Amino acid sequence: xxxxxxxxxxxLLAEAQLGRDGRRGVEPSDVVQQTLLDAHRDRAGFRGGxxxxxxxxxxxxxxxxxxxxxxxxxxxxxxxxxxxLEASLGESSARLERWLAVDQSSPSRxxxxxxxxxxxxxxxxxxxxxxxxxxxxRHCQGASLAEISEALGRTPQAVAGLxxxxxxxxxxxxxxxxxxxx
Numbered sequence: 001x002x003x004x005x006x007x008x009x010x011x012l013l014a015e016a017q018l019g020r021d022g023r024r025g026v027e028p029s030d031v032v033q034q035t036l037l038d039a040h041r042d043r044a045g046f047r048g049g050x051x052x053x054x055x056x057x058x059x060x061x062x063x064x065x066x067x068x069x070x071x072x073x074x075x076x077x078x079x080x081x082x083x084x085l086e087a088s089l090g091e092s093s094a095r096l097e098r099w100l101a102v103d104q105s106s107p108s109r110x111x112x113x114x115x116x117x118x119x120x121x122x123x124x125x126x127x128x129x130x131x132x133x134x135x136x137x138r139h140c141q142g143a144s145l146a147e148i149s150e151a152l153g154r155t156p157q158a159v160a161g162l163x164x165x166x167x168x169x170x171x172x173x174x175x176x177x178x179x180x181x182x
Contacts, residue, residue, distance in 0.1 A: 003036050003043070009054070009121035010035055010061055015133075016140035017065060026068045034067075035060045054117075123173035131166030134159055 014028035038060050039046075046056055124132055133152065137143040148163075149156045 003039050005118055006054070006057055007032060007036065008125045009118055010057060012121045012124055012136065012140065013058065013061060014065075016136050025072055026065070031061065031064045031068055034064045038064070119174060120170075123170050126173055127166050127169045131162050131169060134162040135166040135170070138163060 010032045011028050014031050018026060018028060035057060039057060046053070048056070124135065127135065130152070134148055137148045137151065138145075143151070145156050145159055149159045152159060152162075154162070
Protein backbone atom coordinates (compact mmCIF):
# COMPACT_ATOMS: atom_id res chain seq x y z
CA UNK A 1 0.00 0.00 0.00
CA UNK A 2 1.74 3.15 -1.25
CA UNK A 3 0.49 5.78 1.17
CA UNK A 4 2.49 8.68 -0.23
CA UNK A 5 0.38 8.69 -3.39
CA UNK A 6 -2.58 9.84 -1.25
CA UNK A 7 -0.84 12.90 0.21
CA UNK A 8 -2.36 15.37 -2.28
CA UNK A 9 -5.79 13.73 -2.03
CA UNK A 10 -5.77 14.04 1.76
CA UNK A 11 -4.42 17.59 1.61
CA LEU A 12 -7.19 18.60 -0.76
CA LEU A 13 -9.82 17.15 1.58
CA ALA A 14 -8.13 18.87 4.54
CA GLU A 15 -8.15 22.23 2.77
CA ALA A 16 -11.80 21.76 1.84
CA GLN A 17 -12.66 21.01 5.47
CA LEU A 18 -10.72 23.95 6.85
CA GLY A 19 -12.18 26.32 4.28
CA ARG A 20 -15.73 25.25 5.03
CA ASP A 21 -15.57 25.91 8.74
CA GLY A 22 -12.94 28.65 8.82
CA ARG A 23 -10.77 26.69 11.23
CA ARG A 24 -7.57 28.67 11.36
CA GLY A 25 -4.57 27.55 13.32
CA VAL A 26 -4.86 23.97 12.04
CA GLU A 27 -2.40 23.38 9.22
CA PRO A 28 -3.64 20.96 6.53
CA SER A 29 -0.13 19.63 5.94
CA ASP A 30 0.30 18.81 9.65
CA VAL A 31 -2.99 16.90 9.84
CA VAL A 32 -2.18 15.05 6.60
CA GLN A 33 1.32 14.15 7.82
CA GLN A 34 -0.10 12.74 11.05
CA THR A 35 -2.70 10.80 9.07
CA LEU A 36 -0.04 9.23 6.85
CA LEU A 37 2.07 8.37 9.89
CA ASP A 38 -0.93 6.72 11.57
CA ALA A 39 -1.78 4.83 8.39
CA HIS A 40 1.81 3.62 8.03
CA ARG A 41 1.84 2.45 11.63
CA ASP A 42 -1.50 0.63 11.27
CA ARG A 43 -1.08 -0.59 7.67
CA ALA A 44 -0.78 -4.27 8.63
CA GLY A 45 -4.31 -4.22 10.00
CA PHE A 46 -5.87 -2.76 6.86
CA ARG A 47 -7.74 -5.05 4.47
CA GLY A 48 -9.74 -3.96 1.46
CA GLY A 49 -9.68 -2.42 -1.97
CA UNK A 50 -9.01 1.09 -3.25
CA UNK A 51 -12.34 2.61 -2.18
CA UNK A 52 -12.07 1.10 1.30
CA UNK A 53 -8.51 2.38 1.51
CA UNK A 54 -9.59 5.95 0.79
CA UNK A 55 -12.45 5.62 3.32
CA UNK A 56 -9.99 4.35 5.95
CA UNK A 57 -7.67 7.29 5.27
CA UNK A 58 -10.61 9.72 5.51
CA UNK A 59 -11.55 8.24 8.92
CA UNK A 60 -7.97 8.71 10.12
CA UNK A 61 -7.97 12.27 8.77
CA UNK A 62 -11.24 13.03 10.62
CA UNK A 63 -9.79 11.71 13.89
CA UNK A 64 -6.67 13.79 13.43
CA UNK A 65 -8.76 16.89 12.71
CA UNK A 66 -10.69 16.32 15.92
CA UNK A 67 -7.41 15.89 17.82
CA UNK A 68 -5.96 19.08 16.30
CA UNK A 69 -9.04 21.08 17.25
CA UNK A 70 -9.02 19.62 20.74
CA UNK A 71 -5.34 20.53 21.12
CA UNK A 72 -6.28 24.13 20.33
CA UNK A 73 -8.89 24.01 23.07
CA UNK A 74 -11.69 24.54 20.56
CA UNK A 75 -13.49 21.25 20.99
CA UNK A 76 -13.70 18.19 23.16
CA UNK A 77 -12.96 14.84 21.54
CA UNK A 78 -16.27 13.13 20.99
CA UNK A 79 -17.54 10.47 18.62
CA UNK A 80 -20.20 12.79 17.18
CA UNK A 81 -17.63 15.37 16.11
CA UNK A 82 -15.44 12.70 14.49
CA UNK A 83 -18.45 11.24 12.67
CA UNK A 84 -19.46 14.71 11.49
CA LEU A 85 -15.93 15.33 10.19
CA GLU A 86 -15.93 11.90 8.51
CA ALA A 87 -19.24 12.69 6.81
CA SER A 88 -17.98 16.07 5.65
CA LEU A 89 -14.74 14.60 4.30
CA GLY A 90 -16.69 11.80 2.60
CA GLU A 91 -18.97 14.37 0.97
CA SER A 92 -15.98 16.32 -0.34
CA SER A 93 -14.48 13.12 -1.72
CA ALA A 94 -17.77 12.18 -3.38
CA ARG A 95 -17.94 15.62 -5.00
CA LEU A 96 -14.45 15.10 -6.37
CA GLU A 97 -15.50 11.74 -7.80
CA ARG A 98 -18.60 13.26 -9.40
CA TRP A 99 -16.43 16.04 -10.83
CA LEU A 100 -14.40 13.41 -12.62
CA ALA A 101 -17.64 11.87 -13.96
CA VAL A 102 -15.94 8.63 -14.98
CA ASP A 103 -18.10 5.59 -15.84
CA GLN A 104 -17.96 3.08 -12.98
CA SER A 105 -19.45 0.08 -14.78
CA SER A 106 -16.45 -2.26 -14.83
CA PRO A 107 -13.55 -3.04 -12.50
CA SER A 108 -11.11 -1.52 -14.98
CA ARG A 109 -13.20 1.68 -15.13
CA UNK A 110 -13.31 1.87 -11.30
CA UNK A 111 -9.52 1.42 -11.16
CA UNK A 112 -9.17 4.15 -13.78
CA UNK A 113 -11.43 6.45 -11.73
CA UNK A 114 -9.42 5.78 -8.57
CA UNK A 115 -6.19 6.65 -10.37
CA UNK A 116 -7.80 9.76 -11.88
CA UNK A 117 -8.96 10.90 -8.44
CA UNK A 118 -5.41 10.74 -7.10
CA UNK A 119 -4.07 12.49 -10.23
CA UNK A 120 -6.71 15.23 -9.90
CA UNK A 121 -5.68 15.85 -6.30
CA UNK A 122 -2.00 15.93 -7.33
CA UNK A 123 -2.80 18.43 -10.10
CA UNK A 124 -4.94 20.62 -7.82
CA UNK A 125 -2.16 21.13 -5.29
CA UNK A 126 0.02 22.51 -8.12
CA UNK A 127 -2.59 25.15 -9.08
CA UNK A 128 -1.94 28.62 -7.56
CA UNK A 129 -3.54 29.01 -4.14
CA UNK A 130 -6.34 31.48 -5.00
CA UNK A 131 -7.42 29.44 -8.02
CA UNK A 132 -7.25 26.21 -5.99
CA UNK A 133 -9.29 27.70 -3.13
CA UNK A 134 -11.99 28.78 -5.57
CA UNK A 135 -12.01 25.36 -7.27
CA UNK A 136 -12.11 23.50 -3.94
CA UNK A 137 -14.92 25.66 -2.62
CA ARG A 138 -16.91 25.19 -5.82
CA HIS A 139 -16.30 21.52 -6.56
CA CYS A 140 -15.54 19.99 -3.15
CA GLN A 141 -17.78 22.11 -0.96
CA GLY A 142 -20.50 22.93 -3.47
CA ALA A 143 -20.29 26.66 -2.70
CA SER A 144 -22.07 29.14 -4.95
CA LEU A 145 -20.26 31.92 -6.81
CA ALA A 146 -21.62 34.44 -4.27
CA GLU A 147 -20.39 32.34 -1.32
CA ILE A 148 -16.93 32.00 -2.85
CA SER A 149 -16.88 35.72 -3.62
CA GLU A 150 -17.68 36.57 -0.01
CA ALA A 151 -15.18 34.08 1.44
CA LEU A 152 -12.33 35.23 -0.80
CA GLY A 153 -13.20 38.93 -0.62
CA ARG A 154 -13.47 39.25 -4.40
CA THR A 155 -16.16 40.21 -6.85
CA PRO A 156 -18.20 37.43 -8.48
CA GLN A 157 -16.54 38.33 -11.79
CA ALA A 158 -13.08 37.91 -10.24
CA VAL A 159 -14.10 34.56 -8.78
CA ALA A 160 -15.42 33.43 -12.17
CA GLY A 161 -11.99 34.31 -13.58
CA LEU A 162 -10.25 32.32 -10.85
CA UNK A 163 -12.43 29.31 -11.62
CA UNK A 164 -11.87 29.61 -15.37
CA UNK A 165 -8.10 29.97 -15.01
CA UNK A 166 -7.98 27.21 -12.41
CA UNK A 167 -9.79 24.78 -14.71
CA UNK A 168 -7.48 25.71 -17.59
CA UNK A 169 -4.46 25.08 -15.35
CA UNK A 170 -5.91 21.71 -14.33
CA UNK A 171 -6.32 20.76 -17.98
CA UNK A 172 -2.67 21.68 -18.53
CA UNK A 173 -1.62 19.60 -15.51
CA UNK A 174 -3.67 16.58 -16.65
CA UNK A 175 -3.19 16.56 -20.46
CA UNK A 176 -3.79 12.83 -20.96
CA UNK A 177 -7.17 12.75 -19.20
CA UNK A 178 -10.06 12.99 -21.60
CA UNK A 179 -12.09 15.86 -20.18
CA UNK A 180 -11.32 14.67 -16.66
CA UNK A 181 -11.57 17.83 -14.59
CA UNK A 182 -13.75 19.99 -16.79
